Every structure is written in structure tokens, then in C-alpha cells.
Amino acid sequence: MAELTPAPKKKATLAALAACFAIVLGVIGALGYWIHLEHQPQDFTRIEAPAPPAPPPLPAPAKTPAKTAAEEPAPSDRAVDDWRYRRIGDLYLGPDGCRDCHRVHYETASQTAHFLDSAPAGRDTVLGHFEAGRNVVKTLDPTLTFEMEARDGRFWQSEVRTKDGQRKVVQTERFELVVGSGVKGQTYIYLKDGALFQLPISHYTPLDTWTFSPSFKEGMDYFNRPILPRCLECHVTHVTPATPGPPAAHDAALAGGGEMILGITCEKCHGPGAAHAMYHRDHPKETQGKLMVSLKGLSRVRQVETCGFCHSGATLKKPLRPAFTWRPGRPLSDFFVDIRPKTPGPPEVHGNQVALVQASACYQKSETLTCTTCHDVHKNERGQPALHSKRCLSCHQAEHCGKAKALGPAAAENCIDCHMPMQESKGAHIWHGGKENYIPFRSHLIKVYPEESDAFIKKLKNK
């Protein structure tokens, strides 16, 4: 599984892409810009494409100082790249548009934290409690509470002041969207005058309780935190703004009339799929995937960057392009300048698995390790150390680890808790019960952790 299929014949790929591009341009031209997610694939009618225009020439390579081999995109990336630059990039179907032809991927992927990462607020999606006794957040200020209420199938959050026995509701807003499947926690968004705002109270899973949203505290302006497109960019698949226009329009407030594909679904990682789906409907005998980025065919650096768009931390990055213009396969350096110090730093709420993996000997001393060596993102594989440990054994043998050999099978079933232990983040904290609570993270710096190893051995002995 760790083996990457070698990049397919590059010449053929380029030619195929050019041909596909021509077909797509024709079809798109005929159908116009209006096709988007509400159109199910079966709605597509076959349209005779006019003579395809010649594909524009490749842009001259930028005159930058020579790059190292690792940074230089492989030619196959560049072809993908170029194609993605065009407006075709805006034709999204939503995951249901992939279901007919990729049923297995769809059935399993729809159970993942990625798919469930954002959703409309509803009984099944809001994890917080509304029953009396569990629906109030007290604060250090005895006059201030926050109250959660479920009424008419909708959910509400209020700031309440109580003085001399008098209750005064300062502000009430409705839960509109949920962000977070709830592995660590969930936060909630409300809609006001077409703009999105974060509710001050979130659900924190490790304590199964309502608490302040990250970086909210007593004494601040509680209902005034806008949710900007940059935030949603990592938590929804795509947004079609209410007013069509160039991508820059996304940087204005996302008007309520816009359409969102919620969840991190197929097209977030694979790129927009309408052209691909149309092509395969028209060519049912075709067995090669067309008009779709082949993630396996990308260079290792680009593969990791497909995850790294979201999993390389959320802070200290200077954006270069508007939100929602990122496409898998394109170098991240086109989208932001990373202005963090070179060391990976402590894990924060928004992880930085990429820098930590890249700092590990497993990455540096092998040629093939990527995120998907250990993760099949089409399945929910959370909480299965034995399964993940098998993936270590695709490169290692348990005998090479002194401890594993001494511990026998118990160790072979869990390399993880000793070599990738859970650690408390110093960067990610939740203000609850009058103190900061640090969120635990799975370390992606794979190495020997003597203390955690001893703790694991103790735990085994106590069983």
C-alpha cells in the first residue's frame, strides 16, 4: 500500500489532458457557466460541442532561482495545474454526483470526519445538550450565563444577565451551521443580514459540555465574531457566492443566498468533478478516469500538499489568492506564504501534521511515505491502532524495535501510542471552568518517546 504507482507516461498524459481540455471547453462553452451543484448528473443532456479551440500555450516558466528537486513540480503536475487555472474549476457537483459511479467510495467516505465536518444545524448534528440542567453555561461573572434552547426543531443560544433576581435576555441567535464532526469539538455559526458569525458557545467533546468557543472569554463582545471565507475554506467543500463574479467576490461576506457544499467531500480533495462526470456519462465504456486530477500520479510533495492545504496549521500564513481558489495538485506556494518559524512548533487546534511528518526520519529516509501511507481517507479508521500499526510494518519489522520484541504481540498491535503518542497542545486551548484546557493531539513527529513508552508498558501491565 505504501507503494506509489509511478507517474503515468507523461507525454500521453499531456496529450490526453490537452484533448480532454478541448472537449471540456467545448461542452462548457455550450452549457454555460450556470451548471452547478443543484444539477444531478442524470440531468445532463448530450450537447454537440462546437469545434474545440486550441488550448492556450503553457505560460513561460517564472524566472526564479533554481529550485531543489523536491520543490520543482513534476511535469505531470504542471499540466494539471494549467488546466485547473481555467474557469472550468468552478463546476462542482457535490458528493451525490459521484455516488452512482463510485458507490463504494461514497458509502464509506460519507462516514468520515471529513464528510461530517460541516452540516446544517439539526438534531443529528448538534452534539451539545439542550435538556434542563445541561443547557446553561455559567461564567466567572455571576450575573452572566449563556442558555441553549431547542424549540420547534430549531436551536437557539442566548446571552442572559441576571441582576437582583431579574433575568434579562441580552441577545438570542439561532444555530444555523455546525463546524466540526465533534472529535475534539464543535462550533456553531449563525446568520445575520446575509453574513455569518460564530456563536460564543461551542461544544467541547473531551468534557462533553458546552463551553466558550476557542479564544472567547468573559468580558468580550460575544456576538461579534464574523466567520470569514478563509475559515470556511478549510471546513466546507465549496461556496458559490450569491452574486456571480470573479473569485474575489468570495472575499466579501458570503451572502445568505449563496450555495454551499457542506462537509469536506470528494471534490475538496479531487477538485471539481462536473466535467469528469459528464465525460463518463457520455463515454460509459471508458475505464480510465478523465478530466480528474490523479492524486496518486502527483509528486510526493504535491500529494502531501493536498492534505497540507488544511493540515499545515491555520495561523501565520499570508494568503496570495482569494479564498476557494485552491485546487488539489497546485503548489501551496501559489496560495500562501508561510511566515512561521521553520520548526514545526507545538500542535495547535488546526494541527500541523505536515511539518511534523516531514521532520520525521520515516519521511526523510524513505522516498514513499505520504499521508495516505497510513490514512485511507475514504474510510473512517479512527481508533484502530492495530490497523495503523500494520502500516508501520509495511516498512519496519517489529524485531527492529527492542521494546516491541520484548513485549510480543501486544506491542505489534500498537506501535502508535509509543511512537506517535497523544500530547497536550500548548497552542490549542479552551477556556472552561475558569482555566485553560489544553486539547490533546496525536503527535506526528514519529520517534522514540521514552516517557510515553514507559507509561504504555505500565498500562499494559495493569491490564
Ligand code: HEC
Ligand atoms: C458517470 C460515471 C462517473 C461519475 C458520475 C463520476 N466518476 Fe469518477 N470515474 C469514473 C470512471 C469510469 C473512472 C475510471 C475508473 C476508476 O478509476 O474507477 C473514474 C475515476 C475517478 C478517479 C480516479 C482518477 C485517477 O486517475 O486516479 C477519481 C479521483 C474520481 N473518478 C473522482 C470522482 C468524483 C470526485 C466524482 C464526483 C464529482 C466522480 N468521480 C464522478 C466515472 C465516474
Ligand code: HEC
Ligand atoms: C487552514 C485550514 C483551517 C482553517 C482556516 C480553519 N480550520 Fe478548523 N480545522 C482544520 C483542521 C485541519 C482541523 C482538524 C485538526 C486536527 O484534528 O488535527 C480543524 C478542526 C476544527 C474544529 C474541531 C473539529 C472536530 O470535530 O474536532 C473546529 C470546531 C474548527 N476547526 C473550527 C474552525 C473555525 C470556526 C475556523 C474559522 C474561524 C477554522 N476552524 C479555521 C483546518 C482549518
Ligand code: HEC
Ligand atoms: C480528504 C481527501 C479526500 C476525499 C474527501 C476523497 N478522496 Fe478520493 N482520494 C484521495 C487521495 C489522496 C487519493 C489517492 C489515494 C492514494 O494515494 O492511495 C484518492 C483516490 C481516489 C480514487 C482512485 C482510486 C483509489 O481508491 O485509489 C477514487 C476513484 C476516489 N478517490 C474517489 C473519491 C470519491 C468518489 C470521494 C467522495 C465520495 C472521494 N474520493 C473523497 C483523497 C480524497
Ligand code: HEC
Ligand atoms: C479542506 C481541508 C482539508 C483537507 C484538504 C484535508 N483535511 Fe483532513 N481534516 C480536515 C478537518 C477540518 C478535519 C477535522 C474533521 C472533523 O472532525 O470535523 C480533518 C480530519 C482528518 C483526520 C482525522 C479523522 C478522524 O476520524 O478523526 C485525518 C486522519 C485527516 N484529516 C487526514 C487527511 C489527509 C490524509 C488528507 C489528504 C489526503 C486530508 N486530511 C485533507 C480538513 C482537511
Ligand code: HEC
Ligand atoms: C514508508 C516507510 C515507513 C513507514 C510506513 C514507517 N516508517 Fe518509520 N522509518 C522509516 C525509515 C526509512 C526510517 C529510518 C530508518 C533508519 O534510519 O535506519 C524510519 C525510522 C523510524 C524510527 C526511528 C526514528 C528516529 O528518530 O530515529 C521509528 C521509531 C519509526 N520509524 C517508527 C515508525 C512507526 C511507529 C511507524 C508507523 C506509525 C512507521 N515508522 C512507519 C520508514 C517508514
Ligand code: HEC
Ligand atoms: C506513519 C503513519 C502516519 C502518517 C504518515 C500520517 N499519519 Fe496521521 N495519524 C496516524 C495515526 C496512527 C493516527 C491516530 C489514529 C487514531 O487515533 O485513530 C493519526 C491521526 C491523524 C489525525 C487526527 C489527529 C488527532 O489529533 O486526533 C489527523 C488530522 C492526521 N492523522 C492527519 C495526517 C496528515 C495530514 C498526514 C500527512 C502529513 C498524516 N496524518 C500522516 C498515522 C499517520
Ligand code: HEC
Ligand atoms: C512500549 C512502547 C513501544 C512499542 C509498543 C513499540 N516501540 Fe518501537 N521503540 C520503543 C522505544 C523506547 C525504542 C528505543 C529503543 C529501545 O529501547 O529498544 C524503540 C525503538 C524503535 C525503532 C528503532 C529506533 C532507532 O532509533 O533505531 C523502531 C524502528 C521502532 N521502535 C518501531 C516500532 C514499531 C514498528 C512498533 C510496532 C510494531 C513499535 N516500535 C512498538 C518503544 C516502543
